[in-house]
């Protein structure tokens with residue numbers, strides 16, 4: 257991992273399966289930041305896949321169609337590279353707090369599952385692909401939820417993606433847990449089935465601690 261890149265700011269990521277409440281929490285945090293800035297250098301709220309970009313549009317086209325899973329992985333990686341150079345690294349270099357709704361751990365968790373059986377040791381293959389060039393998060397919140405509950409939430413909110421299936425999300429969950437076990441100092445596991453207010457309090461406390 258490239259530790260030198262973006263050394264002055266802090267990178268916080270939200271991870272978890274579909275419907276675990278990441279986007280809702282990011283919006284809550286943005287509202288807090290508007291009234292009570294989280295960082296004196298300013299904050300950038302972003303996401304992966306990126307939206308309204310060449311690479312993000314290619315990723316969503318792949319998600320909505322039946323694209324070869326290895327090709328889909330490389331589209332996600334291209335979007336991550338563009339996200340780093342266009343948004344994340346410039347903000348970190350300016351000392352900002354960057355909060356991203358999904359980041360590289362989602363690739364390891366999801367494409368480690370979609371490529372399982374196609375690529376030997378797919379999970380570690382995907383993790384290793386990032387190592388020479390990505391910027392690791394300083395803090396990651398893993399929104400832990402039962403896939404059955406997350407799929408119900410996804411049904412309630414309308415359009416579903418091909419990933420929103422209980423059995424598949426069980427494998428994705430196991431991959432997220434593997435990542436958290438490898439880096440216990442980076443991950444904070446949240447009960448995503450708890451009330452948002454509870455988790456917002458934990459998140460604000462942890463973010464303020466790393467900004468001190």
Ligand SMILES: Nc1ncnc2c1ncn2[C@@H]1O[C@H](COP(=O)(O)OP(=O)(O)OP(=O)(O)O)[C@@H](O)[C@H]1O
Nearest residue numbers: 273274275276277278279280409413448450451452
């Ligand atoms: N703590 C919560 N309790 C109950 N419902 C919630 C909670 N947080 C979010 N929701 C609801 O669950 C649904 C999914 O939330 P959200 O879109 O924030 O999840 P997400 O993790 O961003 O999903 P995805 O990764 O698929 O974009 C929404 O309808 C949202 O209103």
Ligand SMILES: Cc1cn([C@H]2C[C@H](O)[C@@H](COP(=O)(O)O)O2)c(=O)[nH]c1=O
Nearest residue numbers: 274304305332358359362363366417419
């Ligand atoms: C970053 C990333 C995402 N995904 C999956 C997860 C979701 O099912 C879709 C779209 O994400 P959104 O948060 O619902 O907009 O893409 C993935 O498979 N790999 C990744 O790296």
